[in-house]
Amino acid sequence: MRAQASVLHLDLDAFYAAVEQRDKPSLRGKPVVVGGVGGRGVVATASYEARAYGVRSAMSTREARARCPHAAYLSGRFEAYRATSVLVMDLLRACSPLVEPLSLDEAFVDLARADLPDLEVPTVTGLAEDLRRRVQEVTGGLTASVGIASSKFLAKVASDLDKPDGLVVVPPGTELDLLRPMHVSVIPGVGPATVERLRRGGVSTVADLQQISEDELVRMLGKAHGHVLHELAFARDDRQVEPERETKSVSVEGTYEQDLTDRKLMESLLTRQAGDVARRLRKNGFSGRTVTIKVRLYDFTTLNRSATLPSPTDEEGVIARTARRLLEDLDTSGGVRLLGVGVSGLADWVQEELFGAAADDPAETEDETHGTVPPAPPKPVGASVDATGGYRPGMDVVHEEHGRGWVWGAGKGVVTVRFETADTPPGPVRSFAVVDPALTRWKWPAPEDDQPDERQDKPDHHPEHPEPGP
Template identity: 75%
Template sequence: MRQVASVLHLDLDAFFAAVEQRDKPSLRGKPVVVGGVGGRGVVSTASYEARKYGVRSAMSTREARARCPHAAFLSGRFHAYRSTSEAVMTLLRETSPLVEPLSLDEAFVDLAAAGLPDLEIDTVTEVAERLRRQVAEVTGGLTASVGLGTSKFIAKVASDLDKPDGLVVVPPGTEMDLLRPMHVSVIPGVGPATTERLRRAGVHTVADLETVSEDELVRIVGAAHGHSLHELGHARDDRPVVSERETKSVSVEGTYDTDLTDRKLMAALLTRQARSVSERLRASGLAGRTVTIKVRLHDFTTMNRSTTLSSPTDVAATIGRLAVGLLADLDTTGGVRLLGVGVSGLADWIQEDLFGDNVGDADEATSLPDADVVSTSSTIPVTWAPGMDVEHATMGRGWVWGSGRGVVTVRFETAQTTPGPVRSYPIDEPELKPWRPEPTTGATVPDMPERHR
């Protein structure tokens, strides 16, 4: 175990929603929900303004609309999230050579490898405060919550204590003082099923857990989980900060606070995860032949199912269709606490005639029944999805406010403007086009768990 608080965990606050509020001045300070916008959609991220109404990740969009009907429901813009993430990860790597990105919006940083003159509390605190200021500068005003501790576990717990825009430092030797009053669910891997098993054994807090022997924990939750739980329950975590390695697979998974029982919701979650996997594959110039789903049941039984294509693909619709098909063969009646989609067997080529972009885009368009689709060419359909970046020949850049009944409504504004005017057009308006920034080459980041912070 480290004797200094040299592990830093940085977490960008309500990341997707914060990027949308940054780029859309009219939404600043207002509830924003990013995720599926259709009737079977799922919330990915909610702004803090929306969270006040009980909106959270993995909630169905239908329920989110019922709780916060005045929120802006947006479909998401991964190019904006990816470029913002790359700016932050570059900043972290300038601080230390050992940076372990966990997702687009969070990473561990090993300050012991940063070449600092000393690692006293004052020094690491100053580094953390500087990083938070620099994050705001390079992201255009986004905030980050930061935790510092003697291990990954403690740093992660600390970063969650004062959100948003907080900084918590846990001095060496005070780890158990911090943990003892906390509920056992603060420990990674302790979800609803494990919480219930521990509750039956009279274990509610970390202080309760501290009094239970490892043998007893193994009896309660199993060998592998029992050992890990015993170690973390005593604040023992010697996992190193590991920088990025060669990518062998790309995957996205989510652990949910409430066990999932609705098969339609699970299918929607897998479809959304498949789109995230597709985005990361395309950002890295990769494609894969093997699609795998990971399902962890309520009793912690973990199942993996996979299927292999004859040629590599990076198309979201193909990945999602295969993932949902794999789910159909599994018995999930007892409830599911974790779902994931992955692609492996990676290559840097795609057989376009089998898995071209047009097929994927057309399939994804059909999954958004509340958005109008117009063909801007003979082959590539455009979905006017809420939140999408567009450009008008006369009005300039803006974003899709909404569409339906043959009409698309656009608010014309960008991050650099004041809240702009709203205009409506026929969906086949020839002067209105989708807008995307020029592609750039940047660092890739690993997979993003879909969860609420």
């Protein structure tokens, strides 16, 4: 640990849902769920209004709809989230040159490199209060929870203690007092399986964990896991704030509305995913040696198979052939819910995004941190007409007569739009034929653009089950 509380962790509250509420006045103060809108979608983020009904990140959309059927279920707008994230990250870099983004909505900041007269608690508290105020200003009202402590571990713990819109500073010397009464799951890497193993050993709190020797923890959990847990139980964490982090893999995963049983279709999907992975590798100048496929069966059993190549590759053909060969050894006769391809062993850091695949990817894409958000399911054999016109709930659109708005719902050749923006009152709802030439998709400007523009095109056309409006 450092001698001063000089590591800041900032977490934007319910980020994706908050951006949606900001840009859609009619949804402010109401339950909003962002993620997969289909039957097998997964919640990426739920607003605090939806969380009151028990909706949580990583919950299936089916369960979320059962708990909160009146919520607005939106498929997500990566461009809007990225543009907002850029504003916040620029603000953090103005405070200190050492900023470690963890995702679009979360980052560590090294205050030891900030221009501060000292690192005493009142000084860093004042900086954090000013930072939270400026975050609200630049984002149009979004709130952030902030934790400051003597290590990254404690700063992350502190930022979770007073959500939303909270600020907790852990004075040096009080770290163990803070940790002792907490449940062991507060420690990174302590998931349900580890919690159960520790419970069987009589351990439920960090204080209990501190009573166990490192040797005993190693016997219970293995050498690496046991050592890390023992160190963090005593708040020992010397990790530095790194401006760039290494990601171990680039991957694309798809979850499908109907169980896949056709092996030829599975091979085709793996080939397409391999192409997506290869393009992302080349785009960022990377290659990798290990190809992995992930297969989730009809009964939710998840299988992973990997093969290590003689030399690194970013070639689509090599990745695809390896993925298909790995699939050959698996019994998929009962049906497959999810398929994925990844390449690991990268030389440098790659920013994995919530919407890692292109917007016209016909499968859901899953990010390691934030869950799944699907553009559309794979096209059924024989399908020729897209009843939604490619419009997805929450999508930004613009109409020649009515101006800008967002998609309320689409299906059966009709798209329903609510016309409103972040700068207008709640607006009217109108319905149009999906082929109406007066209605087009509105594209968010690139983050570096100073002013928004009216760049338009028709949305990508993919068959999708009709979705009800919010």
